[in-house]
Amino acid sequence: MQSIGFAYAIEPVLRRLYTDPAEYESRLRLHMEYFNTQPYLASYILGAVIRMEEDRAMGRNAEGDVSALKAALMAPLGALGDSFFWGALKPLAAVVAVALLMTGYWWAPLVFLVFYNVWHIGLRAGMLFWGYQSGGDAVALMTRHSLMKTAKRFKLITLTVLGGILGMVPVWRLEFQPMVAWSLLLTALFWLAITTALVAVVRRGGSPIQLMLGLAAFCLALAYAGVIE
């Protein structure tokens, strides 16, 4: 999956460390073995592997097994990175930007990009050095940064901002506002009730595509039944 990318990233280091062409070739081929993890946290593994390769080339740790190190780190860091970046940071940044965009702040996409990339680039760059310094001690990494705890907080904040989006119906852009002439509070409550019903529907199964198609069919039925004018 990401083996070529990993080997490409470490190739300049190997070229500098191993002047013997045969050894360089064999070390490079070793890094083309199966590798798959969360792409941002791969930099932590890269840093740790560079440290191990350096130690090996200097004769400090001739028995160091880079394959075992990579195999030991890629699954837990993959799960950690998926949960933090894809499952918590991205939804939070997106939902905040959606809330702002729905209420007329045209610069909301910039907020999304800045908020996401401050974490993304900061951690991606930092992980390379932390991996190198720690030599791949994942326990120390998790103790130091508690990404799982931060991910949980981000998920709860995302849920609260989603509730905030529904409570802000009266200040949504006109294109998003519901076509009802009720009081503002009643409209917001009605939209909250529909969303809750939709969550219950989603829990019964079905992909986003099926939901979209089902909703389109429902809207068509309402239009032909004369419910909407």
Added chain:
Amino acid sequence: MPVLDTHLVLAVVGIALLGGLIGLDRTAAGQFMVSEPIVAGPLTGWLLGDPIAGIIIGVILELVWVLDMPIGAFVPADATISAVSATAIAALGSTGSAPLPVIGFSILLTAAMVPATMWADGLIRHWNSRLADAVATGAGPDTGRALARAHLSGLPVFFLKSFVLYLVFLPLGLAAVAVFYHLPEHVHRAMSLFVKFLPLVGVALVVHKLSMKTVDLFLLSGFVIAAMAGLVFHAPALIIVLLSAAGGWAGALYRERRS
């Protein structure tokens, strides 16, 4: 409704080029999230002179697909192609700003595009794994150079995948929109309502992925904070969003202390 002319052909090719470049951000290079619908949609709309269509489509598709995650071997939907295509189809298929029914219909068309994008992504990944095997097992005088060639070849391949899909989707979508204009008024009303409901579907999908409960306490707290701040104190939207986020943060800390 515009007919097929040189301007339209150039616009389609231009969007295919732009979409191909933005699409590289998804997996092949960077992953700075420029390819997310909330950025790609408004950007496409702004370039085509219809930012509102881009905002509506970007908001909706972001909510719908934000938690469709590339975990393990799962190939997620290509939300970038959906957002750019839907925005381009709505903007190019309309004279002036795209009306709400056309925007709704353009979003509905993405439901047909998504399986095709997933299939194409699957093909690329299969090719990618074969390429890795070929470099790893191949004998040559300079493995480093072969590796660099194989690695960098991913860029044009991913670009071409998106570029070709845009060249297929955009003309088909524009033809479908041309037909849509002749459909009965009921269909247009239905598509307007579809757009109004879609953000709620997006919110429901995110809530479903983030919470085990159908009626989540944090969701309700955010609703109450926003309703009070907006309806009672008439606070601006920016303040309401910040208050909701702060409320969520305080609630998360409270829950941590209790557990």
